[in-house]
Amino acid sequence: MEKIEKKLILTIDDDHDTRALFKMVLEENNFNVIEAANGTRGIEIFEAESPDLVLLDLRMPGITGFDVLHHITKISPTTPVIVISATDSIDDVVESLRFGAWDFILKPMQTYNIMLHRVNQVLEKSNLKKQNLEYQGLLEDAINKLQNDLKSGQDIQIKLLPDSTVTFNGYQFNSLILPSLYLSGDFLDYFAINDKYTAFYIADVSGHGVSSALVTVFLKSFMNKCIDDYKQSNNQTVLDPGKLLQTLNQDFLNEHLDKFSTLFFGLIDHNDNKLIYCNGGHYPFPVLRQNEKCIILESKNTPIGIMPDIAFENISVQLEENFFLAFFSDGILDILPQDSLDEKINLLNELCMSDRETFQNFISGLKDNSAGLPDDITVLTIEKG
Amino acid sequence: MEKIEKKLILTIDDDHDTRALFKMVLEENNFNVIEAANGTRGIEIFEAESPDLVLLDLRMPGITGFDVLHHITKISPTTPVIVISATDSIDDVVESLRFGAWDFILKPMQTYNIMLHRVNQVLEKSNLKKQNLEYQGLLEDAINKLQNDLKSGQDIQIKLLPDSTVTFNGYQFNSLILPSLYLSGDFLDYFAINDKYTAFYIADVSGHGVSSALVTVFLKSFMNKCIDDYKQSNNQTVLDPGKLLQTLNQDFLNEHLDKFSTLFFGLIDHNDNKLIYCNGGHYPFPVLRQNEKCIILESKNTPIGIMPDIAFENISVQLEENFFLAFFSDGILDILPQDSLDEKINLLNELCMSDRETFQNFISGLKDNSAGLPDDITVLTIEKG
Incomplete structure (x- = not known):
């Protein structure tokens, strides 16, 4: 049988018979009882023994029950105190409740069941309060542990991302990633390959969070490999986006x-x-x-990691001396307020045609509302002139 | 000012004056009150209005307060009921408490403060119970969300690991990774390079959890690259462990x-x-x-990712027709019960010299006690014959 720890009750009453009777009834009902015959002794025992509950007579010679109540509620506000009062001193009861007593018992008692009921009620309430605090504590501990793990992962992912603003050869890159849950399945990078070429990519791994973030490390490693292969053995893959996607597609499928x-x-x-x-x-x-015109860079290739042995088509666009190129990941579509996809796309296109301030305000708005996003959101802009 | 929703109290009493008085006092104290003049009406209103608390007279003509109490505690055990009884019917009170009443009030009342105290006490307790349930719910929801994220990451990491038992050219590999927190900073792999060579590695990235797991993806990608480079352009790095570590060391440092x-x-x-x-x-x-002998494969190279431009030394060992080679990651040292490091190392060495059953029992013991490990633990064995 499980051993349940007995609760300790301190009775403070100048009347010997009352104390003896309380002690008998409470001990019969599996409580431990310690007695104090006056207020001074009661406070001493309270401080030494930290009882779970105090039964306190209000009218005692010397230090009154009110004084004891003040003292106990001051040093240990979470310990329940039940005051005992004569039936004809109901004003005492009301005052003691105002001063922090949890409940009261009127003397003479018709049955000790009522005293037991009060004791059990108050202990149950005290227990509920303790449980509440415990749950709060557990909640915070467990969540902190998991969050710290995820935050340290986030730190690593941030190190894998480029600086948010970088300029290569006059081409200015600006980026923002807002993860829905610490780690992001969206990823991007931009880098100068040499004096002649600058490259960039924006990726959205299916799902989000840790599992997708792990796959973004694969992407980054793959890109590093392509750059190394070009620099070390003049492998041209990094200069051929279609071939690069084809190779990555096969690598992705190989990893299952x-x-x-x-x-x-x-x-x-x-x-x-x-x-x-x-x-x-x-x-x-x-x-x-x-040139004040809006060109949508459409294309029809499938995502990577779905179908083997497919070709990926290159498209070439002549850039003007001044241009502005904007990318959004599809997480943006989940949070735009418009009803239809067409309306959302129109809004994004209009945004890209608007002035710098309007665009920046939109981005600031995204940042301000990035708590609890349903999906990761990435914005990448490239501009010149 | 914040608007606090008023609590709704249902009073069930056949005495009109009592109901009127309760209503007045309760409404003065910011409660909403609905009245029922008998038990049948009381149950109807209870079911229609779902009050926050019921004040119930025990002695009524027709359906008694006890019947109403039975009904209410059955259909809504979380709604507090306070019974009202004459002072000379204390047995009724005791019985009603046994049947689920939360508290009682004795008539005649000396002051309505006592009734208010009972009402407030019981509502506070009911509220604490609700809060407890809410905390439990919040705890579970928040932890589930984070755990699911980590578990899906764990699934990906498991896919990056080799099967736990594989044989290449008669060399049998067995491995076990026990993460301390879903994702592991320990990692390993083994693979046949061609008919002539089989390779393997065991790694322990500093820290553990998500951040270290992200780095293990880097390791895996690096190794894949080495294998590809060998197969595609006959790059010999994968056949030269020292050179491989030197290259990886530099890559690691470059990523900061x-x-x-x-x-x-x-x-x-x-x-x-x-x-x-x-x-x-x-x-x-x-x-x-x-040959019944125990050879410790000592060496003095530093971990990778600490110092740039250092050399890593190769060591060669002749294997016999029958051999058994065992690796443990340092997480094992945290959980062995011995006092000193020397004793722990001795135990592991003795274990490697023991028979298969003793070794397997040790591994089974690790698996059985893998909850809440302070660090990831990896075991890799390679054997032949």
Whole structure:
């Protein structure tokens, strides 16, 4: 049988017979009892023994029950005190309740069941309060532990991302990633390959959180490998977005991760001021603004990691001296207030055609409302001039 | 000012004056009150209005207060009921408490403060119970959300690990990873490079959990790259453990992840039955048992990702026709009961010299006690014959 720890009750009463009777009834009902014959002794015992409950006579010679009540509620506000009062001193009861007594018992008692009921009621309430605090504590501890784990992962992921604002050869990159849950399945990078080329990509691994974030490390490693292979053995894959996606597609499938990813890979040719890109399923399509015109960079390739042995098509776009190119990941569609997809896409296109301030205000609004996003949101802009 | 919703109290009493008085006092104290003049009407109103508390007269003509109490506690056990009884019917009170009444009030009342005290006490207790349930619910929801995120990450990490038992060219690999918190900073892999070589590695990224797991994906990608480079362009790095660690060391430092990793990389030459290895800080040192002898594979290289431009030394060991090689990650040292490091290492060495059953029992014991490990634990064994 499980051993339940007995609760300790302190009775403070100048009347010997009352104390003896309380002690007998309470001990019969599995409580431990200690007695004090006056207020001074009661306070001493209270401080020494920290009882679970105090039964306190209000009218005693010397230090009164009110004094004891003041003292106990001051040093231990969570310990329940039940005051005992004569039936004809109901004003005492009301006053003691105002001063922090949890309940009261009127003498003479018709049955000790009532005293027991009061004691049990008050202990139950005290227990509920303790449980509440415990739950709060447990809640915080458990969540802190998991959150710290996720936050330390987030720190690593942030280190894998580029600085949010970087300029290569006059092409300025700005990026923002808002994860829905610490770690992001959205990922991006931009880097100068050499004097002639700058490359960038924006990816959205299926799902979000830790599992997708692990896959983004694969993406980053793959891209690093492509750059190394170019620098060390003049492997041209990094200069051929379509071939790069084809290779990555096969690598992805080989790992059997049950994950796929959209990926837009772009290569900017500095000399010709030209963009060569391949879009593996990135949506919404990026919007290019130049010469006051809005060009949607449409394409029809599938995401990577779904179908083996498929080709990925390169598309080339002539850039003007001044241009602005904007990417959003599809997480943006979940939070736009418009009813239809068409309306949402129109809004994004209009936004890309608007002035810098309007665009920046929109981005600031995203940042301010990034708590509890349903999906990761990424914004990447590239501009010149 | 914040608007606090008023609590709704149902009074069931056949005495009009009592109801009127209760209503007045309660409404003065910011409660809403609905009245029922008999038990049948009381039950109807209870079911229609779901009050927050019921004040119930026990003695009524028709359906008694006891019947109403039975009904209410049955259909809504969380709604507090306070029974009202004549002072000379204290047995009724005791019985009603046994049947689920939360508290009682004796008539005639000397002051309505006592009735208010009972009402407030009981509502406070009811509120504490609700809060407890809410905390429990919040606790479970928040933890589930974070745990699901971590579990889905764990699924991906498991997919990156090899099958736990694999045989290449007669060399049998067995492995076990026990993460301390869903995702592991320990990692390992083994793979046949071609007919002539089988390779394996065991790594322990600093820290544990998500952040370290992200870095293990880097390791895996790096190893994949080495294998590809060998197969595609005959790059010999994967056949030179020391050079492999040197390259990885530089890659690690280039990423600025503030993480380092121990790494033991071994290459088994099938033709010569020889092990060529480089150990970057893996500890405890692996133990090789062959010809009834115990050989500790000591070495002095540092972990990778700490110091740039350092060399990593290869060591070669002749294997016998029958051998058993065992690796433990340092997480094992945290849970062995021995006092000193020497004693722990001795135990592991003795274990490697013991028979298969003793070793297997030890591993089973680890699995059975893997909840809440302070650090990840990995065991890798390689054997032949």
